[in-house]
Amino acid sequence: MAATIELIKKLRERTNAGLNDCKKALEANNCDLDKACDWLREQGITKSAKKANRIAAEGLADVNANNNEAVVLEVNCETDFVAKGEKFKKLVSDTRDYLLKNKPANVEAATQGLTSIYADATVAMGEKLSLRRYEIVNKNANECFGTYIHMGGKIAVLVVINKDDKELAENLAMHIAANNPTYICPHCVPKEVLENEKKIALEAAKSDQKLMSKPQAIIDKIIEGKVHKTLSEVILHEQAYLLDDTKKVEQVLKEKGAAVIKFIRYQVGEGIEKRVDDFVNEVMSQAK
8 A cells, every 4th residue: 555645744753764764664564553653663763763852962074065066064973983983974975965966945954855864874873863054155167165174074164265276275274174263354243243342341441440540542442452352363364374374364365366255164063062971870771
């Protein structure tokens, strides 16, 4: 008996198995939902559902550029051990290929399209696996991509410059990986960020009696200097160039007649609160 879309949807909601797996289970069991659930359990496919509330903060970041199109992505797992394995590396590669081929609208759409692949991979590797984020970037023919992967995939960087200079683009990608800028230039800093930094500097100045005794014009210049110093650390143009620290990145770009159009830097697990496991208790609980 052929499985209907409605039955496949119900089975997927109950088991969190992939769409193709749900279809197979229903057709193998004459579209009986309960038997199909048991069939999936027997195949080990629904094990992936038990991983859903785990924290996946390890993984790999990847970047790939081909002609005028590039993608940068992060795929997460639970342990660094799995992240180093060939099965996980293949999952990342398959995910990258899927994104470039299908160009889903967002992570949710991509995750839905990859459901079956990730369900199978979860069973094979025994951990929660997820596509956390990605971005597909296109460039013009006269522009250039630079890519860099650090520590085998802990950090991945994609940069686009307005000049066909592969060496410069690659070196900038390496610099961005090492220095972690947030903005390209001072004009790129949002007004609200600038105002917040000024507020912080002003509040700090109020606790400095020596500073507050100075004329307001001097206080304003000191605060402006403090804000500039703080923001310069996260502005690409203001950073000392990785390959020649006697120059700022802005100077290097001027000398090369180039400009950075865009950059993306993914560091695995950034912003994710990692779980600290009590290993002994976990082992003991599993042994009971």
